[in-house]
Amino acid sequence: MDLKLDHVSHHYGATEVLRDITLDFPSGQIVCIVGPSGCGKSTLLRMLGGLEQPTAGKVLQIGTPPADCLNPLTYIFQDFALLPWRTVRGNLALVLEDHGLSAAARDAIITDVLARTKLSEFADALPKQLSGGMKQRVAIARALAVNPAVMLMDEPLSALDSQTRELLMDDLIGLWTRQPFTAVYVTHNLAEAVRLGHKIVVLSRRPGQVRDIVTLNTPLAERAYGDAELEAQQQHLWALMRDEAAAADAELLNV
């Protein structure tokens, strides 16, 4: 299933947040959204997830979700959003309830996603026993468990230290390479965008408009840490964003 924004604009009261955004989110690709603080990235993600309706324009779902998809649009948040009193397995089981699956089918899904996210040994751990990186792997496993058509990822690595971020980027690349998934990935971090994005959408400061779309053709599995070409892409993105980011920062300070 593809997602599309068709001339989407949005206001909160008198504040114009997004202006005339037309974007395609093709199946099997990771599309990163970058842009200065407050330019409407999270708002755009909420629109894609159907949590908010745009003031103008349309959000389109084109095609059908995979046959065994339990939840077409699934979020992954910065703060993991795990239930602290449930084990890893219990957190995964939660999203499989109320879908009419047999216990054996639920167990099979949980076993599969635990293995894919290298969490099999931690099935009985509670969130408080896990590092931040592990918690986010549980959140990724929970999203994968429902076999979503599209994962909506809102700064999923930004609460983690830089080494853990690198490890999780490697994990995401491994997961995608073994079984491509579709994701919209909002981030402030240009290094993440060039490692993970097939396409990187650069938004202007608020009201967010599409400033540029950068397509990266290097396969994800070949994008190594410190790669010179990625570094150049990152600098190109920063050149596009620098002035807008500075202006957005100054604006926030004056609020």
Ligand SMILES: Nc1ncnc2c1ncn2[C@@H]1O[C@H](COP(=O)(O)OP(=O)(O)OP(=O)(O)O)[C@@H](O)[C@H]1O
């Ligand atoms: N529910 C809301 N009601 C009113 N204003 C809102 C609401 N949600 C967001 N805003 C405002 O809309 C603008 C865009 O917010 P949004 O969180 O989408 O931006 P962002 O690009 O994700 O920001 P950041 O990079 O800081 O996370 C901001 O000025 C924010 O204060």
